[in-house]
Amino acid sequence: MGVFSFIRPALILGRCYRLHGRVSPRCSGSGIGRRFSAVTGQFVCYPLSHRALLEIHGQDTGSFLQGLITNDMRPLEDSERSAIYSHMLNVQGRTLYDIMLYSLKEADAFCGVLLECDSTVTDSILRHLKMYKIRRKVTINPCPKLSVWALLPGPSKPELLTPEKALVLKADPRTPKMGWRLVMNSDEDPEDVIASCQKGDIEEYHKHRYTIGLPEGVKDLPPGVALPLESNIVYMNGISFSKGCYIGQELTARTHHTGVVRKRLMPVRLTSSSAQNLEEGAPLRSQTGKPAGKHRSGLGTSGLGLVRTAHAKEALEVKSSDGSTVTLEASVPDWWPEDAKLN
Template sequence: MRPSTSTRKIYASCSTRSRFFSNAVHTRSQQKSDATPSSPPEAGYARLTNRGLISIAGPDSTTFLQGLITQNMLITNDPNRATRQTGSYTAFLNSQGRVLNDAFLYPLPQADCASPDEPAWLIEVDKNEVASLMKHLKKHKLRAKLKLRALEDGERTVWASWKDHEQSRWAAYNLESPSSSPFSLSSSVAGCIDTRAPGFGSRLITPGAEDLRSHVPDETQIAGSEVSLGSYTLRRMLHGIAEGQSEIIHASALPLECNMDMMKGIDFRKGCYVGQELTIRTHHTGVVRKRILPVQLYTEDQGALASADAPVYDPTAELPLPPSRTSIYKVSTRRMRSAGSFLGGVGNIGLALCRLEMMTDVNLTGEHTQYDPEQEFRVSWTATEEGSSDHQGPGEVKMKAFLPSWMRDFILNGGVRKNTRTREAEEGHRARELLEQLEEEETLRQKE
């Protein structure tokens, strides 16, 4: 006996609901997994689905980008002004010197270039900001001979790869020589060293959506196995690295406060670009009083975690995350000056823009600071508006900031400015030696 039409409809309806229920359970479990990721392994790689790509190609593409980004498109100190052949970390600023987008820039592999003589680049940015950056680029394009295109999902994939406690074999890839690339000229893979923290790893762009190992099978280049985006995000925050415009606030954040000078994302000796004036002035004459730092979130009964020398991730900790840009204050009976603002977090680890002389023991000016090692800080918030994407009730957590050793060394040693002065002093010393040598030779010649 064949089932009736109504019976078939009921069966189909139940089957559909079953699939929807299965998908819903999978989605919820995936969201829970992303909310509490496992601790990042010492070696691994992650697919960065939160990043998007823009292609820019044409005869004027290099000079066009040179006038818009903080990084130098030309090889430093090259008298021939040759174009660099490596990828790099950089940023797009507005005319007031505020960050519009943090980005990675890669030369398009020669295998994918329409013409070997025509420069082409890939810009990697926050996926939610692709349309905004495209609008910014088109506004400045004017009559420049170039083509802009936002890449579709699956056309290329962005990866982060790392192996802790070991310098990548690709360190030479940051040298300005085409032969230093670990990929053959016929390869469609692009990449660079991620300079945002020492030993942080590499950045890679591969064609299609296949696994990274299908393009780079060499274990000496790619180690470990694939991990979730959440684990990569956790590792990034433990290193004190902000990424994307949910953490580097669009048109509000200053590049030096986001540590872009430490992360080799700014060339202070290049020519003019949009937003250069304020950036250079702050670099040469100002003191950067606020920096993005990793922070530990805790409650009254978790105070022991906050006394460690570095943030400690606890996947079992159930803490409410403060809304982004919530102000940080000292724990006291009266409301005082803000010590910074919370930017984002995973579990009990986060990032915050902190006043260094309030939340760390760094003394920037040699004068009296407000730092007290016994002082605690808190973040409290009221209920967010119902219906918003991050709707939650009121709450409060305590917070402790940490200054990674490499950041501390950079700040205490005077940063890029001191390094630049040292190089200039060395060049001046060599010039004086050469002049003295020439004078001695001229004196000997006259005596002869």
């Protein structure tokens, strides 16, 4: 397993930082970018206009975020990792926001993060952060002039043509099947930054996510509704059970230590119709009529369903918006750990 270091100065909001990028991607195939499958090292770059960035910096950044997120900030501060995935929870232990954090360096010392989030909840996250900011030495600012890109497939590191333009280039911390994350100024073109790169359609990116069963954003993880363990946060490396207290920890820790998660967010394949014809939250039933979960979101014939694990291997049914019955099948993603159990 290769490890490389990628450290370079970057200008963000008028300050010069070093963005530290030590990553260890695991080799894993991707179902996307098939047109490049015959040529090693080629990538499809997807513009993630549904994602936005906030900058959080200051000497209290680490301790401030440590009490608000499910993951452990210390590896980012200690340079053990350069990017982490996490959730912010409400006091009842339900997911509010799914986020990614990228470490910022100044004079080789940790000084803050870039926070990637769903663009529709940027203002809500700002309010949430500022509510808990009292007397903390941190500054929080939106970064409207920066854009996020996904690079797929992801087994190997992209080659940079112009390294100074890549403010962030880090392996996606959730799974190698999601490739790489690239942050640039919004007026830059990834084809000028990444060698052997071609821009792709955002629908292809979302279909890839749904096919492999990876949730992202408030549509897949509705705020105040989704539960982190049911949303596979453990499998996506998004939680620490040894870090100490944070908002929403109690229910999450108690559920984890019982070892029982009776529902899982899973990829579902529709045998007819389209996921766009299904209402979010539409009930799933087994063919014998037993409650089997809820439809969450989707695109085309691929989607996500919160499925009762007892029925995960059965054919399921859901009513479409026109009243017709649609059959669908859930599957276990191959990026889940081998010992993942369907209770």
